[in-house]
Amino acid sequence: MSTSNLDALRPQADAILARYEKKQAAMLPLLRLVQERLGYITPQAEEWVGAVLDVAPSNVHEVVTFYSLYNQKPVGKYHVQVCRNIACALRGAEGCIASISERLGIRPGETTKDGTYTLSTVECLCACETGPVMQVNDTYVGPINARVIDTLVSQPDRLTPIPLVYQGVVGLQEPVLSARFNTKDAESIETYVRDDGYAAARKAVTGMTPEQVIEEVSKSGLRGLGGAGFPTGKKWSFIPKTTDKPKFLVVNADEGEPGTIKDRYLIAKDPHRMIEGIIIAAFATGCRKAYIYIRGEYADPTRILQKAVDDAYKYGFLGKSIFNTQHALEVVVHRGAGAYICGEETALLASLEGGKGFPRLKPPFPAVSGLFASPTVVNNVETLACVPSIIARGADWFAKLGYGKSGGTRLFSLSGHVRKPGVYEASHGVTLRQLLDAAGGVPDGHRLKAVIPGGISAKILRADEIDVRMEFDALLAAGTMAGSAGIVAMDDSTCMLEALWYAAKFFAHESCGQCSPCREGTGWIFKIISRIRNGQGRPQDLDNLLGIGGGMEGRTICVFADAAAWPVQSYIKKFRDEFEFHVREKRCNLGVQPAAALHG
Amino acid sequence: MADAVKQITLTIDGKAVTVPDGTTVLQACEKANSPVPFYCYHPGLSIAGNCRICLVEIQGSPKLQIACYTPAANGMVVNTTSDKTLLGRKDVLEFLLINHPLDCPVCDQAGECWLQDYYMQHGLYDPKFNEEKIKKPKAVPLGPTVMLDAERCILCSRCVRFTDEISKTGEFGIFNRGDHAEVGLHPGKTLDNNYSGNVVDICPVGALTDRDFRFKCRVWYLGSANSVCPGCARGCNIQIHYNREREWRGHIAKGDRVMRLKPRYNPDVNQWWMCDVGRYGYKFIDQNRLVEPATVRDGQLRPSPWDDALAVVAAALKRLQEAKQPDQAGAILSSHMTNEDLYAAKRFFSALGVKQVAFVRPKPGTSDDLLLQADRSPNTKGAQALGLAEGAERLIDAAAKKQLKVLFIFTQDLAALFGEAKVAELAKQLELLVFVGANANPTAAAAHVVLPSTVYAEKDGTFTNFQGRVQRIQPAFDPLGESRPEWQILSDLAAQSGVAVRFTDAFSTFMDLAQHEASFKGLVYQTIGEQGAMLQNGAGKV
Numbered sequence A: 001m002s003t004s005n006l007d008a009l010r011p012q013a014d015a016i017l018a019r020y021e022k023k024q025a026a027m028l029p030l031l032r033l034v035q036e037r038l039g040y041i042t043p044q045a046e047e048w049v050g051a052v053l054d055v056a057p058s059n060v061h062e063v064v065t066f067y068s069l070y071n072q073k074p075v076g077k078y079h080v081q082v083c084r085n086i087a088c089a090l091r092g093a094e095g096c097i098a099s100i101s102e103r104l105g106i107r108p109g110e111t112t113k114d115g116t117y118t119l120s121t122v123e124c125l126c127a128c129e130t131g132p133v134m135q136v137n138d139t140y141v142g143p144i145n146a147r148v149i150d151t152l153v154s155q156p157d158r159l160t161p162i163p164l165v166y167q168g169v170v171g172l173q174e175p176v177l178s179a180r181f182n183t184k185d186a187e188s189i190e191t192y193v194r195d196d197g198y199a200a201a202r203k204a205v206t207g208m209t210p211e212q213v214i215e216e217v218s219k220s221g222l223r224g225l226g227g228a229g230f231p232t233g234k235k236w237s238f239i240p241k242t243t244d245k246p247k248f249l250v251v252n253a254d255e256g257e258p259g260t261i262k263d264r265y266l267i268a269k270d271p272h273r274m275i276e277g278i279i280i281a282a283f284a285t286g287c288r289k290a291y292i293y294i295r296g297e298y299a300d301p302t303r304i305l306q307k308a309v310d311d312a313y314k315y316g317f318l319g320k321s322i323f324n325t326q327h328a329l330e331v332v333v334h335r336g337a338g339a340y341i342c343g344e345e346t347a348l349l350a351s352l353e354g355g356k357g358f359p360r361l362k363p364p365f366p367a368v369s370g371l372f373a374s375p376t377v378v379n380n381v382e383t384l385a386c387v388p389s390i391i392a393r394g395a396d397w398f399a400k401l402g403y404g405k406s407g408g409t410r411l412f413s414l415s416g417h418v419r420k421p422g423v424y425e426a427s428h429g430v431t432l433r434q435l436l437d438a439a440g441g442v443p444d445g446h447r448l449k450a451v452i453p454g455g456i457s458a459k460i461l462r463a464d465e466i467d468v469r470m471e472f473d474a475l476l477a478a479g480t481m482a483g484s485a486g487i488v489a490m491d492d493s494t495c496m497l498e499a500l501w502y503a504a505k506f507f508a509h510e511s512c513g514q515c516s517p518c519r520e521g522t523g524w525i526f527k528i529i530s531r532i533r534n535g536q537g538r539p540q541d542l543d544n545l546l547g548i549g550g551g552m553e554g555r556t557i558c559v560f561a562d563a564a565a566w567p568v569q570s571y572i573k574k575f576r577d578e579f580e581f582h583v584r585e586k587r588c589n590l591g592v593q594p595a596a597a598l599h600g
Numbered sequence B: 001m002a003d004a005v006k007q008i009t010l011t012i013d014g015k016a017v018t019v020p021d022g023t024t025v026l027q028a029c030e031k032a033n034s035p036v037p038f039y040c041y042h043p044g045l046s047i048a049g050n051c052r053i054c055l056v057e058i059q060g061s062p063k064l065q066i067a068c069y070t071p072a073a074n075g076m077v078v079n080t081t082s083d084k085t086l087l088g089r090k091d092v093l094e095f096l097l098i099n100h101p102l103d104c105p106v107c108d109q110a111g112e113c114w115l116q117d118y119y120m121q122h123g124l125y126d127p128k129f130n131e132e133k134i135k136k137p138k139a140v141p142l143g144p145t146v147m148l149d150a151e152r153c154i155l156c157s158r159c160v161r162f163t164d165e166i167s168k169t170g171e172f173g174i175f176n177r178g179d180h181a182e183v184g185l186h187p188g189k190t191l192d193n194n195y196s197g198n199v200v201d202i203c204p205v206g207a208l209t210d211r212d213f214r215f216k217c218r219v220w221y222l223g224s225a226n227s228v229c230p231g232c233a234r235g236c237n238i239q240i241h242y243n244r245e246r247e248w249r250g251h252i253a254k255g256d257r258v259m260r261l262k263p264r265y266n267p268d269v270n271q272w273w274m275c276d277v278g279r280y281g282y283k284f285i286d287q288n289r290l291v292e293p294a295t296v297r298d299g300q301l302r303p304s305p306w307d308d309a310l311a312v313v314a315a316a317l318k319r320l321q322e323a324k325q326p327d328q329a330g331a332i333l334s335s336h337m338t339n340e341d342l343y344a345a346k347r348f349f350s351a352l353g354v355k356q357v358a359f360v361r362p363k364p365g366t367s368d369d370l371l372l373q374a375d376r377s378p379n380t381k382g383a384q385a386l387g388l389a390e391g392a393e394r395l396i397d398a399a400a401k402k403q404l405k406v407l408f409i410f411t412q413d414l415a416a417l418f419g420e421a422k423v424a425e426l427a428k429q430l431e432l433l434v435f436v437g438a439n440a441n442p443t444a445a446a447a448h449v450v451l452p453s454t455v456y457a458e459k460d461g462t463f464t465n466f467q468g469r470v471q472r473i474q475p476a477f478d479p480l481g482e483s484r485p486e487w488q489i490l491s492d493l494a495a496q497s498g499v500a501v502r503f504t505d506a507f508s509t510f511m512d513l514a515q516h517e518a519s520f521k522g523l524v525y526q527t528i529g530e531q532g533a534m535l536q537n538g539a540g541k542v
Helices: A003-007 A010-017 A023-038 A043-053 A057-066 A086-090 A093-104 A146-154 A189-194 A199-207 A210-220 A232-237 A262-269 A271-285 A299-314 A345-352 A381-393 A395-401 A432-438 A472-477 A496-510 A516-533 A541-552 A560-574 A576-585 B025-031 B083-098 B114-123 B158-165 B197-202 B306-322 B339-352 B380-385 B393-400 B414-418 B420-429 B442-446 B486-497 B506-516
Strands: A078-083 A117-122 A134-136 A139-141 A166-170 A248-253 A289-294 A330-335 A376-380 A409-416 A422-427 A448-452 A486-491 B007-012 B015-020 B055-058 B077-079 B146-148 B172-175 B182-185 B208-210 B222-228 B237-243 B258-263 B294-297 B300-303 B329-334 B356-360 B406-410 B432-437 B449-452 B461-464 B469-473
Touching: A003 A023, A003 A043, A010 A023, A010 A043, A023 A043, A023 A057, A023 A330, A043 A057, A057 B172, A078 A093, A086 A093, A086 A409, A086 A486, A086 A496, A093 A117, A093 A146, A139 A299, A166 A432, A189 A271, A189 A299, A199 A271, A199 A381, A210 A232, A210 A271, A210 A381, A210 A395, A232 A271, A232 A376, A248 A271, A248 A345, A248 A381, A262 A271, A262 A299, A262 A381, A262 A409, A271 A289, A271 A299, A271 A376, A271 A381, A289 A299, A289 A345, A299 A330, A345 A376, A376 A381, A381 A395, A409 A432, A422 A432, A432 A448, A432 A486, A448 A496, A496 A516, A496 A560, A496 A576, A516 A541, A516 A560, A516 A576, A516 B083, A541 A560, A541 A576, A541 B083, A560 A576, B007 B025, B015 B025, B025 B055, B025 B077, B055 B083, B083 B114, B146 B197, B158 B172, B158 B197, B197 B208, B197 B258, B222 B469, B294 B306, B306 B406, B306 B432, B306 B449, B306 B486, B329 B339, B329 B393, B339 B356, B339 B380, B339 B461, B339 B486, B339 B506, B356 B393, B380 B461, B393 B420, B414 B420, B414 B442, B420 B442, B432 B442, B461 B506
Parallel strands: A078 A117, A166 A422, A248 A289, A248 A376, A289 A330, A409 A486, B007 B077, B329 B356, B329 B406, B406 B432, B432 B449
Antiparallel strands: A078 A134, A134 A139, A409 A422, A448 A486, B007 B015, B055 B077, B146 B208, B172 B182, B222 B237, B237 B258, B294 B300, B294 B449, B461 B469
């Protein structure tokens, strides 16, 4: 592949470079451009990219080998990427993979002889409500069933994208975040403006001071809904008022926590709500540039988002003089390239700057030194989507909707063994039981066995522990966490060892590898659990697993290692008998056969 | 006068220690004599904080903190030996070792491996890992000098940071994610910059090893002597590592003495580094040596005892004395010679009444903006500071015009500068051509008398680098064969020639030098120490 092919891309490359303050930040989009042209990325292409960005080819190669979405060899015309994470597994993913594999005649990691199909298994696509799900080129397809597989094999161009499954509110008088999820053409700017959209932003930018905005958001009790639950007003107040460096707002749209689907809904269904939140946040913190880092797999939502951003420019809500004031706000949509760790805010910044998603040593925190070493606010999509309502209807109203120190509502993602998976909106004070009931409970003839309350990192709850309120502090007190509100239900057909195997596989696959306890520990944990799963457990395995988890916790650059340890610790602790049975009897107490060890 | 840096005081293992504000806990622990283990930290590179073995307990922090990155603060209380700290350290070590291959018996790093060392100091646990280890490429030549074993790598990223920040050549990267992460070069590239050898120094384990040293000698057989590299005018501080067991293990490396050179830290000269030209340019110490004096008998150079060879030279000098023609003798010294040897020569020839004394330097080589100087000799500055004239042209002309009868050439192969033909001509034109040097070369082959001298690794002495820094060299081993230091050769020749000049050792020669030469005034070996001292009166200013 000669690089003169690539020189033709130079005008597009230059346009990409112009969006960023530092050349190197164009790394990910430039590699995507190259891959769209060549189908995969060769060492020569890496040299070309390196020359454009003034970066050593070895650094480009580091990036290409780090992210899952970059191909280092050609792939088939249809790249079939089937999710093999917990929620999809609970809904039959393994059978789908086996079936697709058989129909195509290839195993995961392979390409058909005629070059039409490449089959891969991937980690969570965050479409758990429509699981089992797969990504075929840019399109999410699911739930996979026999008919879908037929279509895949015979008419892949006619596969239908996944539907949005909004299930309404639980215990609320009216929806807030999801108020427009059933509105026709909700994603268009025309309907948004018609529905009083951008009025709150206008109010803030033209009629309030930044301090007033921060005060209002602080009083509202809004907390980070990406998972950490840090008070948003407080985070904004950390940004220095005066600095000679530019200030950046970075939106964390790198939704990746298995079991979580909600940010995709906000982006696909009501993107302007988030954009309005971005405008208010940027105004409050003095940022004139915002980057939206959206996960690379979210191709369709990205298209919708980019159109929304472009339209907001046309209406004068973004650009050099927003709402005809002296305030400016530029927004750049930046696509990720497939790495869960880029959801960690400093890894996200490292990725945005054009490198591997390596979390950074803290302090300094992003508010002091973040993107390009400038003061930076990083906020989750949903957090920002709450902001317009707070400004429009007041902090008190928002606070009252919530529970304890957590104001407002949030979107709960329900998946796994529930009759009605999808997105539900409720107050932080809703109980897990109420949500599971609203989702129709577990399928007929089964009983609830366990629930993941806040994404796969969250410690698991047993069926007798579901009367807990789904609020940050309440769940912490219950020995788990609210996290991303990704709820995955498991009924009594679930083998807890199998479930833990999916969790361990996920963490081993997604560890960035930067620091030793996590890099080695996640792989080690996965090997032991795989061995037990294959009927080769040893008596000391369970205590070793707990010891490894303990060895990782608190010793690493970021909390990925802790998150990897928590499922190991909680599943074994709460279902010890099952694990001991597997080790001792060398088989499953439920008779579950582990799926064949597949590559890819 | 600049404001003094603010000092802070903290407590480390119960000991109060005061350090400048900005010092890290790890550096403060070193100062307090409570050293903390580390891999990824290197004082000459940016901080990575990825190995996690420097975790320490700091009062007030619920989690252990990495000492390499945490700034020391006033009133901080650090515990490097608490149970919590030791457990953290042991756990990190265990993680680093689970996929590490059991290569010790075949790994060059054994004996200086930080995994071995820290396991003995901080590990000594019953290993729990009993799975298949991850396989990665082994014995991969990265270039002419460095061998990679990716399985042994602990991914500390020192090599990556070195080629990014120091050599600025960007060869290394760490590819892939998770425990499949692997250090390497861009596909198809090689590691062949002039500083490649340094990555072997900084690799704490046997992932990056020296191809020149591969399987040559176990490190516990090595002795070490502090010295200075003679490869260029920079004078990088080095250690000469030699086979201390040569007497009983003469089979190692065919009986060579020098096994390798390593850089020695000097903040003012070379920091922690040395270039490949110097690092791998040690072969002349053991190879191609002149080991015995030689004189021409029956038309050929033949081995000769010292006294006989010196007698031939003394006789020629005596003839000139009697004919009152001291101007018919000359000496071409070399910027390869130590200050002591140059001074001894200056004194000797002056006492003889020989005025035509000059020095030459070798042909210049390439230079770079890191360490390597174009002047490929270690003591040009010393020769200049001693007031010696530079250039051999006049002497060579004089010989051609039959105005020179006796010529001494020290060390430098003139054939490299003027061509072999010229040197052969010189030998014909002169009554006596004396070559004093350590290695055989065309000039030595053309000489009438050959007096073997020692190389820098066999002698005490000093070199003056291009900045005017006088630095000591120390002998690693005894002279090879019959070779002798130049000051001794000249002292013996003086005795035989009736010249009232004597030198007994390098130290006293230097004392004499410092007394009589203005730029060296006040310098003495003790103050030169291991890091050198500057010439006086800005005599070294470039």
